[in-house]
Amino acid sequence: MIYIIAILAILFVVLTFKVISQTRKIINKNKVQPGTDSEYLGAPDASNNFNxxxxxxxxxxxxxxxxxxxxxxxxxxxxxxxxxxxxxxxxxxxxxxxxxxxxxxxxxxxxxxxxxxxxxNPKRRATFSTHNNTLExxxxxxxxxxxxxxxxxxxxxxxxxxxEAPEDAEVIEITGRQFAWMVRYPGADGQFGKSNYKLIDDGSGNPIGVDYTDANSFDDFFNSTELHIPKGKPVLLKIKARDVLHSVFIPHMRVKMDAVPGMPTKFWFVADKSTAEMKAMLNDSEFDYEIACTEICGKSHFGMRMVLKVDEPAEYEKWKAAQKPMITLNPDLLNKVPENLKAKAMKFIEVDPAAAAAPADSSAVETK
Structure with a gap:
């Protein structure tokens, strides 16, 4: 590489001197002696006309x-x-x-x-003007x-x-990772639990590092396949990245914001056409809004896509009510809850009805 740079540097110097030499020759050739009329040294008129x-x-x-x-x-x-x-x-x-x-x-x-x-035109002489203040x-x-x-x-x-988003905005957190989007909703209490990148653990089902020592996190629920939002209500997207630069792009909503590791960003908007309305308008039953990544983030960047569903307000509330908190879907997360909060966390743990109906002492036998 050093030799290539040296060769290019030498070539640059040689060409520079060549340009200077040719420029001097042209200047000397075109010099007009004092007291003589200048002569046109350009191309013939036929070439000028053609050009x-x-x-x-x-x-x-x-x-x-x-x-x-x-x-x-x-x-x-x-x-x-x-x-x-x-x-x-x-x-x-x-x-x-x-x-x-x-x-x-x-x-x-x-x-x-x-x-x-x-x-x-040999019959026309150009006029020369140094400057014109008005035109400038x-x-x-x-x-x-x-x-x-x-x-x-x-x-x-x-x-x-x-x-700042309106106070009644629906707040949703979206996190980019190679190569998918992870969405978190605050649950019934309307508040997100704390999160910390040091707590990220894919193996235990905690991909964004939710802090389960915070009781507000118990009812938070996730979705990694679809982002649902209500029509006609402000939606605040809190945007994060857990590895490299990503970018949230929702083309139909004209939403685009970078997701930067260590620097949360945000974007709020109001969707005024539901998915069903857009399908009807485009006459396309297969249509779906989508979220794409527009920051090249690695070899599978092209596949970093998520479906966005815009629901009517009543449908959205019904969908939210049907979602289960992460701690419900993954009871092992209970191990991360401190003892003084486990009773509260247990409210979100589903108990198998058959197990609950079983005798307390399975070794008991009937006596006559």
Whole structure:
């Protein structure tokens, strides 16, 4: 590697001197002696005409290609946003796109047009202007004002969705790991139990390090296949990562936020279309919202996907009521509960009815 760098450095120095040498030759060749008229040393007029016409033809073909690609691929655009802030995001996106598109076509049209109109003509002499303060102020201030407006409009939306969520928001915790999402709900008490990365233990069924010395954790329940949220109610996603960088992306909700190890992030939004409504709108019975990871996190990054279900409020509450706490599904977690809280934790442990009905002393025998 050192030899390659040395060879490249030498080559760079040689080429640099070559460029300087050729530049000096061109300057000397094109010098005009005082008192003499300058002579045009460029390409013949036929070549200038050809280049000018070719540039205009290129621009016309480019415009046709751009318009065609936009119309053709618009079928792959995301459908209408399914969240309240998503509609604002889309509005300002298209405002920005409109301004940028107009500026793009306007600037490039004049660029190619001037190349054609002002190609070399021996009967025309160019005028030279050192500067124009008025023009400088206009073409500096106008883009600055427009860009500032676009940035501030996006900042307002961003500040809204990353600000403190409403008090009645449904709070859900989502944690990224290689290569899956883990979702935790706070249970009936509405409060999450504490968690600590030092307590992570996949073998014992504690993949996000829930602290079972905290009684608030007893009714917390998990889901690693689907994320359910209610329609029409603010949802606050508390986002974490337990290994490397991930990114929560819900395209239909226009939600995207990085999941950073050791630095919790958040995002709140209001879904205004249930899964059933979106299926009907798209006429697609197989449709499901999805959560994808948009931060390359390893070799199986492509498969890091979770289904998102947007339920009607009543359906959502019914679904929540049917979920079982993790400590119920994995009674071995009771070993992590301190003695003074085990009685409270036992309320979430399901007892086998057959075992409960068995005699206390199985060695007892009937006597006559």
């Amino acid at each position: 000018a016409i070719a540039l205009m033809a290129f621009w016309v073909l480019a415009v046709i290609g751009i318009v065609f690609s936009y119309i053709h691929y618009s079928q792959f655009f995301l459908p209408e946003a399914a969240s309240e802030h998503g509609k604002r995001t889309d509005f300002w996106f298209w405002v920005s796109m409109s301004i940028i598109t107009v500026a793009f076509f306007l600037v490039n049209t004049f660029l190619f047009l001037f190349s054609y109109l002002y190609r070399h 102020i206009i073409w500096t201030s106008v883009p600055a004002v427009v860009m500032t407006g676009l940035v501030l409009s996006g900042l307002v939306v961003w500040n809204d969705i990353t600000s």
